[in-house]
Every structure is written in structure tokens, then in C-alpha cells.
Amino acid sequence: MPRKQIHLAAHFPGVNNTTVWSDPAAGSHIEFSSFVHFARTAERARFDFLFLAEGLRLREQNGLIYDLDVVGRPDTFTVLAALAAVTDHLGLTGTINSTFNEPYEVARQFASLDHLSAGRAGWNVVTSWDAFTGENFRRGGFLPQEKRYERAREFLAATRVLFDSWRGDEIVADQGSGTFVADPDAGRFAVHSEQFDIAGRFPVPRSPQGRPVILQAGDSEEGREFAAADADAIFTRHATLDEGRAFYADVKGRLARYGRGPADLKILPATTFVLGDTDADARERAHVVRRQQVSGQTAIKFAEQLWNRDLSDRDPDGPLPTEDPVVGENTISKGRASVRMYRDPVATANEWRALAEAKKLSLREVVIDKTGRQNFIGTPATVAAAMDEFVQTDASDGFVLVPHLTPGGLDEFADTVVPLLQERGSFRTEYAGTTLREHLGLRP
Numbered sequence: 001m002p003r004k005q006i007h008l009a010a011h012f013p014g015v016n017n018t019t020v021w022s023d024p025a026a027g028s029h030i031e032f033s034s035f036v037h038f039a040r041t042a043e044r045a046r047f048d049f050l051f052l053a054e055g056l057r058l059r060e061q062n063g064l065i066y067d068l069d070v071v072g073r074p075d076t077f078t079v080l081a082a083l084a085a086v087t088d089h090l091g092l093t094g095t096i097n098s099t100f101n102e103p104y105e106v107a108r109q110f111a112s113l114d115h116l117s118a119g120r121a122g123w124n125v126v127t128s129w130d131a132f133t134g135e136n137f138r139r140g141g142f143l144p145q146e147k148r149y150e151r152a153r154e155f156l157a158a159t160r161v162l163f164d165s166w167r168g169d170e171i172v173a174d175q176g177s178g179t180f181v182a183d184p185d186a187g188r189f190a191v192h193s194e195q196f197d198i199a200g201r202f203p204v205p206r207s208p209q210g211r212p213v214i215l216q217a218g219d220s221e222e223g224r225e226f227a228a229a230d231a232d233a234i235f236t237r238h239a240t241l242d243e244g245r246a247f248y249a250d251v252k253g254r255l256a257r258y259g260r261g262p263a264d265l266k267i268l269p270a271t272t273f274v275l276g277d278t279d280a281d282a283r284e285r286a287h288v289v290r291r292q293q294v295s296g297q298t299a300i301k302f303a304e305q306l307w308n309r310d311l312s313d314r315d316p317d318g319p320l321p322t323e324d325p326v327v328g329e330n331t332i333s334k335g336r337a338s339v340r341m342y343r344d345p346v347a348t349a350n351e352w353r354a355l356a357e358a359k360k361l362s363l364r365e366v367v368i369d370k371t372g373r374q375n376f377i378g379t380p381a382t383v384a385a386a387m388d389e390f391v392q393t394d395a396s397d398g399f400v401l402v403p404h405l406t407p408g409g410l411d412e413f414a415d416t417v418v419p420l421l422q423e424r425g426s427f428r429t430e431y432a433g434t435t436l437r438e439h440l441g442l443r444p
Helices: 032-044 075-084 102-114 145-164 221-230 241-253 279-293 296-307 345-360 363-371 381-391 408-423 436-440
Strands: 009-010 049-052 091-097 121-126 171-174 178-182 188-191 197-201 213-217 233-236 266-275 373-379 398-401
Touching: 009 032, 009 233, 032 049, 032 408, 049 075, 049 102, 049 121, 049 363, 075 091, 075 102, 075 233, 075 373, 091 197, 091 213, 091 296, 091 345, 091 363, 102 121, 102 145, 102 197, 145 178, 145 221, 171 296, 197 221, 213 381, 221 233, 233 381, 241 266, 241 381, 266 381, 266 408, 279 363, 296 345, 296 363, 345 363, 373 381, 381 398
Parallel strands: 009 049, 009 398, 049 091, 091 121, 121 213, 213 233, 233 266, 266 373, 266 398
Antiparallel strands: 171 178, 178 188, 188 197
């Protein structure tokens, strides 16, 4: 039986709790030379795509700009369009929000990027419901949280009508809450739904891929169903083989009711990695990296996000707070760092305390333990074998690598791990196609 092929993507490190800015090797996350270095490394290693995250507002904590957001992020489309000129094969994907944008403009930008890159565009569809981010936009925080996936589904359906409006045949889609129509007359469209009421002629002819590759992130029930219905790839955070296999089976098992097969959706956990000359050396390096990523000050910030309290007077190397989190609106953290990730803050705090007691951990050590991503740690041979096992045993279809250094953090992996995956027959030695859909093995 032929080996499954591993899909690899590279997340440009920047504004997150993974990047280590204190390292002398760290560079800019906004200068174009950093993006070029990172993209060219990923391309020479034959990665499927590069991924850019998006930040629509600088996060705040206790009324001050969150430490990791001092500079923020440049515009996604601008960077991807510029990278199209300095790469030839690498997919170019970015996060674009469905809450504070409009289908026509987003479709026009992605269709343009797909033309400029000769078919390498990908769109990570996300939602945003917090009023803090919405204050930057005309519609503010108008959208209730429970409506965010409904708008995302209608938004995606609307953009698909626009992308398909140059096919030359009539397309009618009933999404339950409206009608989405592409007319046989090239470029004409009409969308009438709860969220959108637009009609006209789309100005960009059909692009090389027809429509961008659609990516989605979310482990919730709504996120899994959204991915099964509409996404080409889904990002996850599952850290063990058993968790990965369970998630893989669950999401792939949902595809049939949407007329899709297992190959139509790629499951790609986000992962970090630390390499060493020996496994012990790698573990030692990983310990240092994690403590660089989570300083004492950063640990307090994470604890405040959960407890929804000012904890600036606490010792990060001391015990966890004994009082329970303040339940309700987050008044400490504003933006993407908000505790919205904690559906039951009190239960999560109790879980953290139990971990601290069982392992005799300080507050900082608990944060280090609980905020880590899926990690591959070891020699290049150890990491290659572990990644291959994930894919060959259906725990994932590949990985989105998140290095801890900008922009050279991918170099060592490209030079040492990728050749070993190629020797195993699990990763391409050359690009077989030209479009991102072809790299991912997706249907046109």
C-alpha cells in the first residue's frame, strides 16, 4: 500500500505566545525581508503553503497594549500579493474575517490574488463577535456570538457565487436563509439572505483555481460541522495520537452527509518543534524555549485572562490564586487574548489547581504546561518518525509548523527533517502541480 503523503504548511511567526523575541536570532515580523526569507525557505522545502494570521485590533490587558502586540500585523492581502512575486509554487494563504468584511470585496481580493499567483491562493475563514474588535468597524459589535457561524456560512456561500459567476452556467444555491444565484450571463450574481442583499456583475474573470482553497480553524461542534460542510482544510490543536485519531475520525465521518469524501478535507494540527543533536539535547533546548516563551510576566497575563482579575501583585513562581475566576464579561483582557476560550472558567481554574497540586508546579509552570501546542521534540530522525506516525495512522493529514523564531526558525527543519521524510517516501521531492489545490490533492 502506498504511503500517505504528508502535507506541510508554515505559519509565519509573529504576534503570538510562540515567538521568542529575546533570542538574538529573532528578526522583524513586519519588514518584507522577513516574509521573503520565510517563504523561500518553505518553498525550497516543497511545503504546500505559507499561512498568515490576522489581527484586526491590538489586544489590551488592564487597559494597556498586550505585550505581544506592540507592533501588530501588516495587512494580509498586501503581504501575500508581494510574496506572489518572489515565489513560484508555494501556496499563499491568510486569515480574513467574515464578520467585519463584505463578500464582494473579499471575493475580488482573493480572485485577484489567485490570478497574480497563478492559482496559489487560500483563505482561512474566521469569525469575530467581540464588540472590542468591532469598535474599529462601522458595524461595531452588532453581531451576537450565536450568529457568527450563520454569517460565516452565508458569507462563504455568497463569495462562492461570486467566484463561480464567470462559469457560464446558472448556479442556484438554497442555504435555508436565502438564495444565492450566479447567472449564465458572465459575471452576473444575486444574493438575498438574512445577512446580505447584493446583486451586480463580478469584475474579476474566473481565476486559475476557480475559488481559493478554504481553510478553517475550530474544534467546537459548530466549527467541526462548518469544516465538514465547506472547508478544504481544518486547523486543530490535538496534541496526542489518541486525541488526533478521535478528532480525525469524527470530522472525516461528517463529510458523507455533505456529499464529500475523506480526501476532500485535510486535517492539519498546528505544531511547534525543537530539534537537537540527541533527544536529550532537544528536550533541554525545548525546556529553555518554553521558559523564554512564557516569562513570569507573560504567565501572569495568561492567568489574568482566565481569572478575569488583576493579578499583577502575584508571584509567577508561587502558587495559583485560591479565589475563583470572575465569571461574566471579561473586563481584564480585550481582544483575541480574551478568556472566551474558556467556556467554564471556574472548572478550568480547578483543573489548573489540580495539576499544580499533583505535579508540585508553580503558576508559571502550570501556564507553560497548559498553553503549549502540539510539540515534536528530538533529533531530526525522531521528529520525522513521529510526524510520519501521525499521518500514516490517521491522526492527521499533515501539520502547520509554527517556529519560535522569526524569520529563520524554519531553516533547520527544512534542512534536516524534510530530507528524512522524503527518504521515507512520505513527502514530495518536487512539486507535481502548480496550484495550491494540486499541492493538497484536492478536486478542482
